[in-house]
Amino acid sequence: MTIRPFRLTLLTLSLLIPAALCAVVLFLLIFSWQAIGFSGLSFVTHEFFNMGQIDSDPVTIRGLSVPMGADYGIFVFIAGTLLSSAIAICIAVPLSVGAAIFLSEIVPARIRPALSMLVELVAVVPSVVFGLWGVAVLVPFIGNILGPAISHALGFVSIFAGGDSGGGYGLLAAAVVLALMITPIIATTLLDALLQVPKENRESAFALGATHFEVVSKAMMPMVRSTLIGGIVLALGRALGETMAVLMVSGGGSNAMPTSIFSPIATIASFIVSQLDSAESDPTNMAVRALAEMALVLFIITLATNAGAKLLSSGVLQNVRNRKH
Amino acid sequence: MSATVSTDRPARPARSTQELRRIITAKIGWVACGLALALVIGPLIDIVWVVTYNGISAFSPTLFTSSTPPTGVGLWNAIEGTIVISIAAMIIAVPVGIGAGIYLSEYGNNRLGGTIRFMSDVLTGTPSIVLGYFSYICLVGALGWGLAAPAGAVTIAILIVPYLARITELALRQVPTAMREAAFALGAKEPTVVFKVILPSATSGVVTGALLALAISVGETAPLIYTAGFSNYPLDPTAPVHAFLHNQIGYLTYVIWTFIEQPDQTSHALAFAAAFLVMLFVLLINIGVRLTVRRTAGVK
Numbered sequence: 289m290t291i292r293p294f295r296l297t298l299l300t301l302s303l304l305i306p307a308a309l310c311a312v313v314l315f316l317l318i319f320s321w322q323a324i325g326f327s328g329l330s331f332v333t334h335e336f337f338n339m340g341q342i343d344s345d346p347v348t349i350r351g352l353s354v355p356m357g358a359d360y361g362i363f364v365f366i367a368g369t370l371l372s373s374a375i376a377i378c379i380a381v382p383l384s385v386g387a388a389i390f391l392s393e394i395v396p397a398r399i400r401p402a403l404s405m406l407v408e409l410v411a412v413v414p415s416v417v418f419g420l421w422g423v424a425v426l427v428p429f430i431g432n433i434l435g436p437a438i439s440h441a442l443g444f445v446s447i448f449a450g451g452d453s454g455g456g457y458g459l460l461a462a463a464v465v466l467a468l469m470i471t472p473i474i475a476t477t478l479l480d481a482l483l484q485v486p487k488e489n490r491e492s493a494f495a496l497g498a499t500h501f502e503v504v505s506k507a508m509m510p511m512v513r514s515t516l517i518g519g520i521v522l523a524l525g526r527a528l529g530e531t532m533a534v535l536m537v538s539g540g541g542s543n544a545m546p547t548s549i550f551s552p553i554a555t556i557a558s559f560i561v562s563q564l565d566s567a568e569s570d571p572t573n574m575a576v577r578a579l580a581e582m583a584l585v586l587f588i589i590t591l592a593t594n595a596g597a598k599l600l601s602s603g604v605l606q607n608v609r610n611r612k613h
Numbered sequence: 614m615s616a617t618v619s620t621d622r623p624a625r626p627a628r629s630t631q632e633l634r635r636i637i638t639a640k641i642g643w644v645a646c647g648l649a650l651a652l653v654i655g656p657l658i659d660i661v662w663v664v665t666y667n668g669i670s671a672f673s674p675t676l677f678t679s680s681t682p683p684t685g686v687g688l689w690n691a692i693e694g695t696i697v698i699s700i701a702a703m704i705i706a707v708p709v710g711i712g713a714g715i716y717l718s719e720y721g722n723n724r725l726g727g728t729i730r731f732m733s734d735v736l737t738g739t740p741s742i743v744l745g746y747f748s749y750i751c752l753v754g755a756l757g758w759g760l761a762a763p764a765g766a767v768t769i770a771i772l773i774v775p776y777l778a779r780i781t782e783l784a785l786r787q788v789p790t791a792m793r794e795a796a797f798a799l800g801a802k803e804p805t806v807v808f809k810v811i812l813p814s815a816t817s818g819v820v821t822g823a824l825l826a827l828a829i830s831v832g833e834t835a836p837l838i839y840t841a842g843f844s845n846y847p848l849d850p851t852a853p854v855h856a857f858l859h860n861q862i863g864y865l866t867y868v869i870w871t872f873i874e875q876p877d878q879t880s881h882a883l884a885f886a887a888a889f890l891v892m893l894f895v896l897l898i899n900i901g902v903r904l905t906v907r908r909t910a911g912v913k
Contacts, residue, residue, distance in 0.1 A: 294804045295720055301712030302721075305778060306732040308771050312739070312747040319750045386649025394643065403654070405903055410657045412899045413892065414832025416866045420888050421660045423873050424667075471653050501639030529740025531835040532870060557742045557835070564749070564839055576750070583746040587739060594738040 316584045323577035326352050327360045331581060334361020336543045337559070342570040353572045360578040362585065364545055368553035369589070371546060372459060372534065373527040376466035381520060383467070384475035389504055391475075392482040404479060411472040419536030422465045427537055430464075431456025435550055451550045457539030460549045465533045470523035477519030481512035518601030525593040529586060531557040556586045661892070668889020671882035681845045681868060686879060688887055690847040694762070694863040695891075697848070698841060699830045701766035702773065707823060710774045714781025714819075715807055721782070733775040744771055745836035753840060762862045765841030772836060773826040780825065784818025785811055821902050828898040832891055834866035843867045865891050 324331070326349070340358030347356050391404055435451030442448040451460075485508045493507035494500075509516075539552025540562055546553050554562070560579050567575035628636075677692065679685030713733075717726055748768040758764045788811050796806045812819065842861030849856070865887040872884035 292803065294802075294807075295716075298712050298716035298720070299725075301709050302716040302729050302778065304709050305713055305736060305774055306729055308774070309732050309736045309739075311751070312736075312744060312771075315747055315751045315755075316743070383649045383652055386646040387653045390643075390646040390650045394647070401907065403650070405900070406654050406657060408903070409896060409899060410653065412828065412832075412895055413657070413660060414834070414866065414895060416832070416834045416869045417660065417664060417888050417892050420869050420873055420884060421656075421663060424885075425659065425663055468653075468656050475653060499635055499639040501642045502635065505642065525738055529738075529742070531740065531742045532866075536870065536873070557740055560742055560746060561835060561838060564746075580746060580750060583743045587743045590738055590740055591735060594735070598734070 313584075313587065316580050316587070320577050320581035320584055322352055323360065323574060323581045326350060326354060326574065327578065327581070331360055331362060331578075332366065332585070333363060334359060335363045335545065336361050337365070337563075337578075338543075339567065339570060339575045342566075342575070346572045352574070354574045355570055355572055358574060360575075360581075362556065362559075362582055364543060365554055365556045365559050365582070366585075367545060368459075368538075369528055369555040369557070369586075372462045372466060372538070372553060372555060373524055375459065375463035375549070376470060376527050377520060377524055379463065379467035380471045380474060380523065384471045385478060385516070387471070388475045388478035388482060391479050393500065393504055404476065407472050407475050407479075409472075410468065411476075415469065415530060416532045416536075418465050418469055419533040422461060422533060422537035426464060427456035427461050429456070430458075430461050430550075435460070439550075447548045449550075450548050455539075457537055457552060458550045459538070459546050459553045461537040461539075462534045462553060462555070463549075465537055466527045466530055469530065469533065470527050473523040473526060474516070474519045477522070478512060478516050481515040482508060485511055514600060518597050521593060521597035521600055525590050525597060528555075528593060529557055529590045530555075531561060534558045535561055556582050556589075560586075661896070664885060664888045664892050667882070667885035668892075671886040672889075676883075676886055680847050681863065681872075681883065682879065684845045686883070688865065688868060688883060688890070690845060690863040691865045691868045691887060692890070693848055694841070694844070695831060695865045697762055697862065698765045698769060698837070698864055699827060701762060702769035702830050703823070703827060705766060705770035706774045706777055706826065709770075710777025710822070710826070711781050711819060713774070713778035714785060714822075715812075717778060717782040718785035719807065719811070730779075733778055736771070737775045737779075740835075741772055741833060742835040744768055745839055748836065749839040759859050760840065760842030760861045761857075761859050762841060763858055765837045765862065765864075768836040768840045769830045769833060772833065773829055776829065777822050777826050780822030781815075781819050784815040784822065787818065788814050817905070821906060824898050824902055828895045832866065832895050834870055837864055838867065843871075 327334075336359070338357060338359045338361075340355030342355045344356055346353045348354075387407065391400060391407070395403055430451075435456060437451075438448050439451035443451075482504075489507055489511065490503055493503040498506065534555050535558035538554060538558060540554060540558070544551070560582055564576070564579060567579055570576065675685070676687045677689055679687030680690040681688060684690070713729070717730060720726070721729065745768055748764050748771075752758045752764040752767060753760055792810055792814065793806055796810045801809070841864060844861040844863045846863075848862070868887040869884050869891065872880040872887070875881070
């Protein structure tokens, strides 16, 4: 085999991408190793993140020097991350399904590109601008109008109570901003799939006497279901890792389990940003290591989600299902 | 009136309950879909409107001549920092991204190529704060670069390289195989084929990818907070180079994030002005790219 310097150069360049990914994972793992050893499983099961008394002398526990009373638990942030993303998905899925159906069926083909471009543009607005809009428009709206209205109507259920007291920052604001950010991902995926449904399928449904809406809901939607689910999971992956917008509107309520949709929350990503400053003042460095472990947990969660999306959209599960029949 | 109608066409049999229900369901369904589209596009228009209105109200020439408070009442340090970080990130990322794209498209139809593609997708899906934290412990801490422009630029470069690689790969794959074969038949070597034949015919796609990557790097915040830090002072052209390499640097997205939390109106105005600049840049690039791509696609 001859050595081809040109190919070798290109290969080296492209190997930098896997190298960067491996470096990220390895460095986080090595750096957080002591924190993993110190916390063990309690890292994900303990509810609260307590940096301990970082001003007083550190104590030695299990051979590691840590601040007195330090107990790193991130259950509350895992809950905040999953809850905000789950509510965001619940809001985003009906909106994007409706928008995609309307774009593919009702909007004339001449103006469809313009409208679908508008939907795509939502996805490119930087997340900090979403956060700014959230602080300036959405949070006052939830605090003054939507929150009191929801609490007034459904306040007897405890998860809807308290909307009239808070300033609007909290779980609901975070979920709405996330929903807006992920809607274009689901909507454009679904729109592409709907436009690719064969003409014959549509026409056969019409010929059977179905109304236009029945053609869409009963003949076309079942055909694009796996694409839709793939798009939803992909959007979920984006929502789980979103940082700035959530940080700005979630109220930064660290260390408290949300009790209602108006409770302040923190997600894994937003907590890392908001707490690194105080973690740096820990002389034993254990708090910074614990935050690195959080970053690792977030990486694993999003990796699993994105892998799931890939599996769904590549049709592996589809083949399995077909084989069963 | 009703009499003339009934003579013109035969009387229609009364609709059955089931038919009526189907028609009503369809009507409600369409209205719901239309509302959904309005609810998706409405907030975008509101975001653009709110940011543009407040941004333009806050606009003045001092934005470009003076720095952020308490140094001044402008954004110059942040504008400058964003330009420096983005350009440095592009200088690092473009050769790597385009090189990787060429490899994946021309020689990557094997297991190794598949692995690189997969890892690249994983890197794209990695939350930006995870990359920022990696750079914080690795570049800023372990390598001792400190909070400064180089760490920020490298972090952004890691973030945009996978986009560049995949978009370049897609663009090069559009070039017909016949062109490669023709060039090889004329006796051209591999570098000549790639640089004189394939890349020139895929220029628009590659430039599109680079512009989109630039838009991403201008709009990012989370990976910069703990790598680039922030500074209220503009770059000092008289300072030695190592000062630039080791001093914290400002950028626009940080201004948006922190200044909207301040209580005073001046800070809010600056946050909106910064958001307006960032949004204008990102949206113009994206709209421009989309219109160009659509037009060339239409011509073909």
